[in-house]
Amino acid sequence: MRRRSLWADMDWLSVLLYALLVSVGWISIYAADFDGLRTGMFDLSTSHGKQILWVTVALVLAILIVIIDNKFYTTFAYLIYGLVMVMLVMIFFIGSEVKGNKSWFVLGGFSIQPSEFAKFATALAVAKYLSSQGANMKYWSTRFIVGAIILLPMMLILYQGDAGSALVFLSFVLVLYREGLSSWVLVGGGLFVALSLLSLAIDEKLYLVVGIVLATAVIIYLLRKHIRIAMLVGAIAVSSIGYIYAVSYFFGKLKPHQKDRIEVVLGKLEDKKGAGYNLDQSKIAIGSGGFSGKGFLNGTQTKGNFVPEQTTDFIFCTVGEEHGFIGTMIVLGLFMALLARIVYISERQRSKFTRLYGYGVASILFFHIIINIGMTIGLVPVIGIPLPFLSYGGSSILSFTILLFILLKLDSDRLAVLR
Amino acid sequence: MDIFKNRRFIILGIFASFFVVFALHLFYIQIIDDSYEALANQNVIRNVTVYPNRGLIYDRNGMLIVENDATYEIFVIPKQVKDIDTALFCQLLAIEPQYFIDQMTKAKNYSRYVPSSFLKNLSVEQYASFQEHLYMFPGFYGDIRLVRKYPQHSAAHVLGYTGEISQKKLDAQSYYKSGDYIGISGLEATYEPFLRGHKGSKLILVDKFNREQGSFKDGIYDTAAISGHNLTVTLDIELQVYAEQLMQNKRGCVVAIEPSTGEILVMVSAPSYDPNLLTGRQRGNNYVMLQKDTLKPLFNRAISGGSYPPGSTFKSIMALMGLQEGTLQPYDVYPCFGGFRLGSHTVGCHDHAQLTDLSSAIQHSCNAYFCYVFKNIIDQSKFATSDEALAKWDSYLYSFGLGNKLGVDIPGENSGHVPTPKYYNNIYQKGHWKSSTIISLAIGQGELGITPLQMANMTCAIANRGYYFTPHFVKFIENDTTNFVKHYSGKNKTKVEQRYFDEVVEGLYQTVQAGTGRIAQIEGYEVCGKTGTVENPHGKDHSAFITFAPKVNPRIVVLAFVENSGFGATYAAPIASLVMEKYLNDTIAANRLFLEKRMIETDLIHPKVISSNEAP
Numbered sequence A: 001m002r003r004r005s006l007w008a009d010m011d012w013l014s015v016l017l018y019a020l021l022v023s024v025g026w027i028s029i030y031a032a033d034f035d036g037l038r039t040g041m042f043d044l045s046t047s048h049g050k051q052i053l054w055v056t057v058a059l060v061l062a063i064l065i066v067i068i069d070n071k072f073y074t075t076f077a078y079l080i081y082g083l084v085m086v087m088l089v090m091i092f093f094i095g096s097e098v099k100g101n102k103s104w105f106v107l108g109g110f111s112i113q114p115s116e117f118a119k120f121a122t123a124l125a126v127a128k129y130l131s132s133q134g135a136n137m138k139y140w141s142t143r144f145i146v147g148a149i150i151l152l153p154m155m156l157i158l159y160q161g162d163a164g165s166a167l168v169f170l171s172f173v174l175v176l177y178r179e180g181l182s183s184w185v186l187v188g189g190g191l192f193v194a195l196s197l198l199s200l201a202i203d204e205k206l207y208l209v210v211g212i213v214l215a216t217a218v219i220i221y222l223l224r225k226h227i228r229i230a231m232l233v234g235a236i237a238v239s240s241i242g243y244i245y246a247v248s249y250f251f252g253k254l255k256p257h258q259k260d261r262i263e264v265v266l267g268k269l270e271d272k273k274g275a276g277y278n279l280d281q282s283k284i285a286i287g288s289g290g291f292s293g294k295g296f297l298n299g300t301q302t303k304g305n306f307v308p309e310q311t312t313d314f315i316f317c318t319v320g321e322e323h324g325f326i327g328t329m330i331v332l333g334l335f336m337a338l339l340a341r342i343v344y345i346s347e348r349q350r351s352k353f354t355r356l357y358g359y360g361v362a363s364i365l366f367f368h369i370i371i372n373i374g375m376t377i378g379l380v381p382v383i384g385i386p387l388p389f390l391s392y393g394g395s396s397i398l399s400f401t402i403l404l405f406i407l408l409k410l411d412s413d414r415l416a417v418l419r
Numbered sequence B: 001m002d003i004f005k006n007r008r009f010i011i012l013g014i015f016a017s018f019f020v021v022f023a024l025h026l027f028y029i030q031i032i033d034d035s036y037e038a039l040a041n042q043n044v045i046r047n048v049t050v051y052p053n054r055g056l057i058y059d060r061n062g063m064l065i066v067e068n069d070a071t072y073e074i075f076v077i078p079k080q081v082k083d084i085d086t087a088l089f090c091q092l093l094a095i096e097p098q099y100f101i102d103q104m105t106k107a108k109n110y111s112r113y114v115p116s117s118f119l120k121n122l123s124v125e126q127y128a129s130f131q132e133h134l135y136m137f138p139g140f141y142g143d144i145r146l147v148r149k150y151p152q153h154s155a156a157h158v159l160g161y162t163g164e165i166s167q168k169k170l171d172a173q174s175y176y177k178s179g180d181y182i183g184i185s186g187l188e189a190t191y192e193p194f195l196r197g198h199k200g201s202k203l204i205l206v207d208k209f210n211r212e213q214g215s216f217k218d219g220i221y222d223t224a225a226i227s228g229h230n231l232t233v234t235l236d237i238e239l240q241v242y243a244e245q246l247m248q249n250k251r252g253c254v255v256a257i258e259p260s261t262g263e264i265l266v267m268v269s270a271p272s273y274d275p276n277l278l279t280g281r282q283r284g285n286n287y288v289m290l291q292k293d294t295l296k297p298l299f300n301r302a303i304s305g306g307s308y309p310p311g312s313t314f315k316s317i318m319a320l321m322g323l324q325e326g327t328l329q330p331y332d333v334y335p336c337f338g339g340f341r342l343g344s345h346t347v348g349c350h351d352h353a354q355l356t357d358l359s360s361a362i363q364h365s366c367n368a369y370f371c372y373v374f375k376n377i378i379d380q381s382k383f384a385t386s387d388e389a390l391a392k393w394d395s396y397l398y399s400f401g402l403g404n405k406l407g408v409d410i411p412g413e414n415s416g417h418v419p420t421p422k423y424y425n426n427i428y429q430k431g432h433w434k435s436s437t438i439i440s441l442a443i444g445q446g447e448l449g450i451t452p453l454q455m456a457n458m459t460c461a462i463a464n465r466g467y468y469f470t471p472h473f474v475k476f477i478e479n480d481t482t483n484f485v486k487h488y489s490g491k492n493k494t495k496v497e498q499r500y501f502d503e504v505v506e507g508l509y510q511t512v513q514a515g516t517g518r519i520a521q522i523e524g525y526e527v528c529g530k531t532g533t534v535e536n537p538h539g540k541d542h543s544a545f546i547t548f549a550p551k552v553n554p555r556i557v558v559l560a561f562v563e564n565s566g567f568g569a570t571y572a573a574p575i576a577s578l579v580m581e582k583y584l585n586d587t588i589a590a591n592r593l594f595l596e597k598r599m600i601e602t603d604l605i606h607p608k609v610i611s612s613n614e615a616p
């Protein structure tokens, strides 16, 4: 067995991309936080000061992850998953409420959000299960078990009131797809999203229903030679109509502010000071950045506190306002490069476990990036989830660092072992 | 073995397609669409108008008569108002909840994004307590505004007032914005272009709570306000205050002019009002109150009251015309048997001593004498028609500043009325009127209309022996490159030569020495004067007195006009002469203090007081 230096087979390109993203994040936090008074880099009363501390902790953690034998992750995948699930349950009893979500443990001056750690734990568990002997996506039993592994944390987190973090677990669909889940699920998922948006966007459901019925009639007529497929299309049409009414029924049950947020994105509500405020202001901040931005520390919207949560969920605004289109393209480019690199890394594994985990990492990161940036530029409803590596916050930076570095550790051993 | 390996391309494709869509969207909102930049500026940049100091006004002796007082104005940007404690808000500003609702509705209807004025004229103290709570009221902010203050509480009609610009004026120009203050009447209106200065502007960065964060780009787009020009006026404010005091509880006016320059020393229109009533928060209410007052305190009788016939004071002009035309000689004597009769026309006269010459006719104000003078002018054989004769007669009056606006530098002047041939042709038809028809003009009655200012100015022309300067208030405008004041330095010559004046002036001197104006004598000065009584068909006659002194090189002309007060010597002459004495001597002689006291205490407006005062 080959025994090489711990670091020789590290994927340094990924580490570089990681370092760049964290740096961009810290600079943006510094700018968003800047008040002209507390300019010290290590001032712990500021967000940028605390972020340095968190990044330092994250780096120590990253080194630990690399030092630990990689058997640890495969061996204890279920245990880690189990522990995090226990934490998610315990939170109902001893958790603290922050911003309306009872999903935090407060320790000393710092608060930790277990749902952040549920992401890598679930990625480990899914990888462990699907790489185990006898698991295959073509069996219903496998589908059922892997579904349960994903849905358990999702439901627990949803029940805490943190819908944004719960939705992240939907991203595992991509992992399952890679492992053989039917393409119909992706198509169905797309149809599901499209129908959901349409049924919320169009007030008169009857038009939608009539449209579906007519389209289905035409398709069935064309497919009249293929009775089975025609019947399938008919069944899909019927369930679509049912789904439309179900969506509008549940939409009616939503709390007013939740409804408003959805309606703003759909363009049905144009109250610039109401629900659309966050969205509108962040779009203004980014849009006003122009090609090269207003310059470091010169963002007027961020200085005026017009954008809420500007160090956490809306950190991308600071990039867009102060560094313009160049800045946003650099950030998008870094993320795309990292995602592509992770897919590349995943595919070069001989270990199925590592490959599965790698896709889990890519999917989770992708979902976060799309939802967060999409929200700041007004393409997605306001869902409060952080932008990986850039957003301020200990739980966020630690969990994404753990997520990525476990993969890099597993990858660095790809030549040494075969599992 | 891994049959799904190619799915990695589909997954990468999904990743990439989202990134491409995002990049395109960012390209659109950051580079193509400019509206976000405008919205961002609207968010954070508040364009604040910097109002200049309005020019101060001083009197001829350098006494400050108009200054500026700091108040605050509250503005609202309806879009930014959110979740405020209305009860606390109303309490801090001392306003009714209904006012809050009304103003918010008004502001929203105007614009949700542009600031509207919410409340004006907040005192410095009131604003201070509000400002402490300003952070609780996003969408509101305060700004300093200067309002006028009149420390002497005097000369309201001359100084005029300022107020918000009217919609009509607003539409006609571009400098002023809605809610700006502008001079509406008096000197404030005439000298608006000098007094207003030039507004500046500054861009201030604000946060979402409207708290100021400093100036935008270190103020490179800011422009400083330029203060207005200070104005020195010809008024003698102490004398003005004194004249107002003498005129209290009376209707009428006092005008004093320096004849050698045309500078107006005093212009009182009674009843008057404290000019401070038309500044500040109660301005609107006070204005309505003054407007409803049946005594018309807002009305400047001195320049706008054009319907008074001049009465006997006009006889001097008649004499001068006769002398110039050669139809009258200083030694001419005409019979008076208690009046003048010509055909069916009769003009009565009062008892007086035997006349010896023109001077004595003026001294005793004989009506018959001046009817002859008038008749002889009009009936000259050189005139083919009455039209021609009257046109000539009119031209003399015009040269004395009658019948047309004098051009005094405050708005609202009436031109008075000098009847033209056309005027009588309309009444009697052409060729059907002659000197006897219009004989009442001879003694300043009939169809003549003359403003008190014109009467005072006419007296200046007599005092100067043949010329006058357009009466005016402006004395000096600070830093005025156009030299506006020179408009008032030109002599206006009368059509009567200087050599004819001495006889008339002598008559006016004798009037005070031994005639109807004896009460106007001032120790140590040769005072000239003429009483006048203006018939008033609606009630008690108006009394008038014109006077100037000294006889040679006169320093002051005073006109007093007291409505419904009877004979000229009773009130008009004492008031005019007291004003004159105060000006010439700075003090009132001890033996005339009783007169001063009586004039101040006389009340001709409130009936009860009149009866108690006039009871024997």
Ligand SMILES: [Zn+2]
Pocket (backbone or CB within 6 Å): B336, B338, B339, B349, B350, B352, B365, B366, B367, B368, B369
């Ligand atoms: Zn007589």
